[in-house]
Amino acid sequence: MPTNTQVLLDHRPTGKVSPACFRIVEAPVPAPGPGEILVRHTFLSLDPYMRGRLSDAKSYAKPQEVGAVMGGGTVGVVEASNNPRFKLGDAVVGMGGWQRYSLSDGAMLRVVDAKAIPVQAYLGSLGMPGVTAWYGLNKIIAPKAGETVLVSAATGAVGSVVGQLAKNAGARPVGIAGGKEKCAYAVKELGYGACVDHKSPTFADELKAALPDGIDGLFENVGGEPFQLALRRLNDFSRVAICGLIASYEAAPTALPDMRIFLVKRIKMEGFIVSDHMDLWPQAIGELAALAAANKLKWRETIRDGLEAAPQALVDLLHGQNFGKMLVRVD
Numbered sequence: 001m002p003t004n005t006q007v008l009l010d011h012r013p014t015g016k017v018s019p020a021c022f023r024i025v026e027a028p029v030p031a032p033g034p035g036e037i038l039v040r041h042t043f044l045s046l047d048p049y050m051r052g053r054l055s056d057a058k059s060y061a062k063p064q065e066v067g068a069v070m071g072g073g074t075v076g077v078v079e080a081s082n083n084p085r086f087k088l089g090d091a092v093v094g095m096g097g098w099q100r101y102s103l104s105d106g107a108m109l110r111v112v113d114a115k116a117i118p119v120q121a122y123l124g125s126l127g128m129p130g131v132t133a134w135y136g137l138n139k140i141i142a143p144k145a146g147e148t149v150l151v152s153a154a155t156g157a158v159g160s161v162v163g164q165l166a167k168n169a170g171a172r173p174v175g176i177a178g179g180k181e182k183c184a185y186a187v188k189e190l191g192y193g194a195c196v197d198h199k200s201p202t203f204a205d206e207l208k209a210a211l212p213d214g215i216d217g218l219f220e221n222v223g224g225e226p227f228q229l230a231l232r233r234l235n236d237f238s239r240v241a242i243c244g245l246i247a248s249y250e251a252a253p254t255a256l257p258d259m260r261i262f263l264v265k266r267i268k269m270e271g272f273i274v275s276d277h278m279d280l281w282p283q284a285i286g287e288l289a290a291l292a293a294a295n296k297l298k299w300r301e302t303i304r305d306g307l308e309a310a311p312q313a314l315v316d317l318l319h320g321q322n323f324g325k326m327l328v329r330v331d
């Protein structure tokens with residue numbers, strides 16, 4: 001008899017999150033009620049926002065409940081359905097959480113084409129991170145041909161898409177990434193004009209050298225010192241999209257420098273949350289899927305096996321141990 005392996009939040013972290021904050025249990029596989037669908041997950045998405053949900057501080061989303069199944073994006077297969085919109089065997093993407101099976105009423109569940117594209121891409125480049133890249137780049141930075149766009153966490157789930165979209169728009173994407181291997185991949189595979197290793201002892205000089213024309217668009221995924229250095233290189237009328245500040249999720253907050261630069265250089269800086277723009281998701285996913293079908297969108301994945309591996313995988317994601325989209329293979 002199959003059981004439903006589940007990962008629960010056992011207690012909130014007081015400092016850095018560790019696997020000890022989670023508890024793994026076996027529960028019966030639930031039976032779908034009227035209008036419900038039973039989904040067996042094949043992949044779970046691990047995302048930096050999950051760190052924020054572990055805290056009960058006020059934020060844009062409700063905190064993760066202690067003792068409940070961890071929330072998270074999933075792809076899977078319909079195992080049973082009492083809903084006419086979903087049939088047995090459909091590949092679906094939803095918010096099934098850190099567990100093997102979930103029930104859905106269909107509201108947050110979407111059937112996807114898993115034949116042409118590996119299904120887990122709907123958790124990465126063709127999913128929430130891809131839409132995040134699309135929104136921040138197109139709606140906040142709006143790059144013009146010939147402009148320079150700097151992208152931090154350049155090879156990650158969001159950053160890898162930003163770089164490629166910026167290049168398609170005729171801009172010159174420049175990346176910041178952790179380590180030589182990630183930087184080489186950014187330039188050779190993702191089309192960045194240059195990529196600077198933030199772990200290099202001469203990072204500040206290398207960043208300056210990679211930005212001979214300054215920065216017109218800054219897509220910020222990380223925060224911390226590299227962000228503060230980047231702010232110094234912003235051009236007049238540049239745009240800064242604050243997407244994430246992962247360096248500060250478990251460390252000191254990222255401070256702003258003298259605000260005078262925003263005035264003198266007429267800089268626009270805007271934070272955004274992709275779930276505020278659900279109306280634009282179909283357009284964004286449509287454009288990203290078309291690029292993927294034409295082999296014009298590349299991505300990498302770091303895949304860990306088994307739900308038991310999910311807590312450590314989250315810790316590793318928060319410490320830059322992923323190379324591309326962080327996923328857990330569920331079956």
Ligand SMILES: NC(=O)c1ccc[n+]([C@@H]2O[C@H](COP(=O)([O-])OP(=O)(O)OC[C@H]3O[C@@H](n4cnc5c(N)ncnc54)[C@H](OP(=O)(O)O)[C@@H]3O)[C@@H](O)[C@H]2O)c1
Binds near residue numbers: 128178222243
């Ligand atoms: N605003 C929104 O709606 C929205 C939606 C999705 C994601 N986000 C944000 O976008 C950012 C990227 O998310 P993602 O899912 O694409 O993750 P990701 O980039 O695939 O993974 C996180 C990466 O952050 C980099 N990093 C740099 N400095 C770090 C530090 N001090 N500590 C930890 N990691 C560091 C690491 O790459 P290197 O080794 O290359 O440095 C790490 O691999 C995150 O800040 C996330 O919160 C925002």
